[in-house]
Amino acid sequence: MQDTHGSQHAASQGQDPDERWMRRALELAARGPLVDANPRVGCVLVSPDGEVVAEGWHRGAGTPHAEAAALLAAGDAARGTTAYVTLEPCAHTGRTGSCAEALHAAGVARVVHAQTDPNPVAAGGAGWLREHGVEVRGGVLAEEATALNRSWTHLATTGFPWVTWKLATTLDGRSAAADGTSRWITSEAARHDVHRLRSECGAVLVGTGTALTDDPYLTARHPDGSLMDTQPLRVVMGERDLPEDAHVLDDAAPTWHLRTRDPKHVLTALAEAGVHHVWLEGGPTVAAAFLADGLVDEVVAYIAPVFLGRGRPSVGDLGITTIGDALRLEPTDITLIGHDVRVTACLKESH
Structure with a gap:
């Protein structure tokens, strides 16, 4: 857990709080399997006062996406949070539902993502969220996120x-x-x-x-x-x-x-x-x-x-x-x- 004072201190030192939380999301993403058809993704839900509400990461094909795992852990507490996700939330329904829709339905107020999804099948989540009233910021630590999924991005x-x-x-x-x-x-x-x-x-x-x-x-x-x-x-x-x-x-x-x-x-x-x-x-x-x-x-x-x-x-x-x-x-x-x-x-x- 991180308190409001810690977030304010980071800002006073010229550090971007969004980068701080994205680094945590990247740490979570790295826990995912290297050998999997899907990318490694991490998600952190942070309350308006700077508290971590829930965390999640993708554990492999067929399992909940990082956002879904974090939302499940958060329950009703997800409402009003900022979601930090290492990859743009998907706008595609496959084995699991659309993460963009799940974030919106849970009442997440703001979404910060690192890498833009290069997969044309799943891309477009950021735009969908904006259209439905969710504030979105993209490209935070995008290079680090892309490097984490180098071969998947290449494919x-x-x-x-x-x-x-x-x-x-x-x-x-x-x-x-x-x-x-x-x-x-x-x-x-x-x-x-x-x-x-x-x-x-x-x-x-x-x-x-x-x-x-x-x-x-x-x-x-x-x-x-x-x-x-x-x-x-x-x-x-x-x-x-x-x-x-x-x-x-x-x-x-x-x-x-x-x-x-x-x-x-x-x-x-x-x-x-x-x-x-x-x-x-x-x-x-x-x-x-x-x-x-x-x-x-x-x-x-x-x-x-x-x-x-x-x-x-x-x-x-x-x-x-x-x-x-x-x-x-x-x-x-x-x-x-x-x-x-x-x-x-x-x-x-x-x-």
């Missing part, structure tokens, strides 16, 4: 999931030795890190070449080998058949075999299934296909202090013949993982 605005290409490479850019062996280029600590990041994605994707050569499980596992609670959808793209006893076809997680070599076809199918973050672990040929089509948004590279001299390159031919045409990335993080360096970078001109 809503582009029609494609956010694609993170993970690669493990030697200092001289090799992903396998001359005899084809690639286990293990990187350290055990790096592999554990990969499993952690896999678990935060909706799907992990490889080509049939990787599936046949490495016979991977593509599951997300704890350091002791046990399966994590959240498993990505395993996707193999390519026209070749997989043996019935392939590890990727076991019952540890669902698996799709999409018989196409077209990255756009794969991403379209995943988008239709509500997947908004794809972890690409394909070999150099698949990686080159995604890069050539402009469908890689981020790269997570584990660089081992190893030289091979010969062997398979980490990426196939991109058709680049001059340094001026090189694909330039913007590093967002560089971290030492065991003896390896993890470099995270985004394509400067992502679609």
Whole structure:
């Protein structure tokens, strides 16, 4: 709970009280599941005298939206409050009702939202509320809210999931030795890190070449080998058949075999299934296909202090013949993982 004096003090210090409460809503939103078809959203209901009346956040598909959860907790006390919501209240009735209508019906006097809803199906809640006499302020901490739902926003605005290409490479850019062996280029600590990041994605994707050569499980596992609670959808793209006893076809997680070599076809199918973050672990040929089509948004590279001299390159031919045409990335993080360096970078001109 926060008192009136605290709110007045924040204002006297030049701080925007709306930002203060929105930061709390963002904290709540972050409690929602990363791997879900829906965005993570938080809501705080604040009384006119600066008291928190109720809080809520979205817990996953089919559960009440953040606004509905907060309104349920508040009951009649919601009347006259200000609702701080990290995403524009939806104006769409699906599995759950319209949040804009629910806020109005509960007597909420004012709505402050961060990110404008980029989903054309659900957008328009702010306008609906204004038309029905509710004061609305938008764009408060919009950048922070958008970053919280980066991949979901990307899907809503582009029609494609956010694609993170993970690669493990030697200092001289090799992903396998001359005899084809690639286990293990990187350290055990790096592999554990990969499993952690896999678990935060909706799907992990490889080509049939990787599936046949490495016979991977593509599951997300704890350091002791046990399966994590959240498993990505395993996707193999390519026209070749997989043996019935392939590890990727076991019952540890669902698996799709999409018989196409077209990255756009794969991403379209995943988008239709509500997947908004794809972890690409394909070999150099698949990686080159995604890069050539402009469908890689981020790269997570584990660089081992190893030289091979010969062997398979980490990426196939991109058709680049001059340094001026090189694909330039913007590093967002560089971290030492065991003896390896993890470099995270985004394509400067992502679609």
